[in-house]
Amino acid sequence: MLVLQRWQMQKEFKNKFNKWYEDLRDKKLILTNDIDSLASCYVLNRLFGCKVRGFYDFKQLGYTNSFDRKGFIGVDMDAVVKNATVFGNHVTYFKNPDVVSLNKDITRANYTNKFAGSTLITILSLYNIDLSSFTEEQLEVLISVDVAFKQYYFNKDLFKYYYNDILQYPIFTKIVGKHNKQYFYNIIRKYNLHKDINLKNGFLHTEIDLQGLSFLFDIDLTLPKDKFEVTHRFFDEGINLSPGNIKILEKERNRIFSSALIYKNTLKYSAL
Template sequence: MQQVYKDKFPAWVDFIEDEYDLVLSNDIDSLLSCLLLNQMFGWKIRYFYDFHTLYKAVDDEKDNEQLYIDIDVLNGKGWSNHVTMLNKNSMYNKEIANLNTIFRISRENYTSKYCGSTFLTLLSYYNYPIFLFNDEAEMILLAIDTAFKGYYSADFRRFNYFYLHNVLDFKHLYELQQKHTIDDFYSIINKYKLYAKIHISNNKISSNLPLTQLSELFYLSKELETLINTRFKAIQQFEYVVYDINKANIDLSDVFSFALTHKNTAKYSIQK
């Protein structure tokens, strides 16, 4: 990542000697991001959050500060990529490492947003050697959260270029799109079931995602093996809301996590 943009991230992201308990969410972006952080820094995945329920690992280890991965909580530290601001003057959580808040992306300039994944942000920020990945793995990097879509639109290609080339310093990923059609990327999504969700079944992580295959592509198999053998228990319940912002203002007083999934649609969880 270009240093001028790294300097805009919250300071805590460079204190890697600190201990955190990772909070995994229910999709592939969060999973790969958590496995990567576990591999790089030894932080353990001790929580799982599916936006309805927060689960905690059943173990006897001491509790560390929670780090929310691909989750935009209103309070606490984390890495994410969602748009969370309703307008340029909106309050936001300054402890979340998120390119869309760094660039002040809101409903007002929603089409200028960073469409890449949290995983891609992490790889760039920590200068991970992604040259180790094969072409198919690199296509997956662009397929998660459909980062590739902007390239195939005349209106959005400049933003696709800006974030991949100028911000993340992944020029070769931008050029990879030039070698493929949009259908090639949708084929990758289908092949690896990238839209599939993660859930808890019999107190353990479960998914229709080809977890082993994906973890092998990114050299994260050891970390995955530990995760799938971890047992979890529910510790907190939430009300999950999908809301049309055009209807009325949102009361954020009891909101735990919040994101705009489309310009006029908010998804958030309320603490019970």
């Protein structure tokens, strides 16, 4: 078992976030379609008791109670609509002042300096979660979520900056440094971490190995069993950020629900 010192996210970085995240009691969560969001929701439930009452997969948004849409927090959801409080991890073209994300201040101009990691590890650090009792395999799974290990192999210095200095979890630098990329891709395949969460006939389904992950971490990691009613449908599109397309985006700003820069000049977004 690895023994870690207890750290917390660098205070100077925490100060960039609005303080809504400090107490989420009585809040409800919007789950998105992957293990990063599901595991993050699990952590937030353990910390504050908040439960998943919404689901968003970039093409549709649904709630367990379609008449109750107040007090929601998006988890691993880079919504850019007004007053959306969300935990995210992507660089966005339009900025949300209420996002908690290490990429909050990253733009196209400094895109290569982005944090290419998970919302899950951001949340663990934000709430000062002690990882000293985690086994090496558990830590390997954590750094495999959202393929976070990849950043180490194309920019070790940037990886160390985020994990050693900002998140203050230097153990991940040591963990990734011991193996090649294929080692972590094998972990992804072992637990099906790359599989989506899907909404079918109102209920959530996935091929992620939740049973295996629950056994590994000694937790009950399961999907909500509630029925979700779809209230909004979106078109999901990717575009090149040419000057002409930027003008179109600016005109359609009020219709855009969420966005993510997947490359410096390519934007993926969902709009009404």
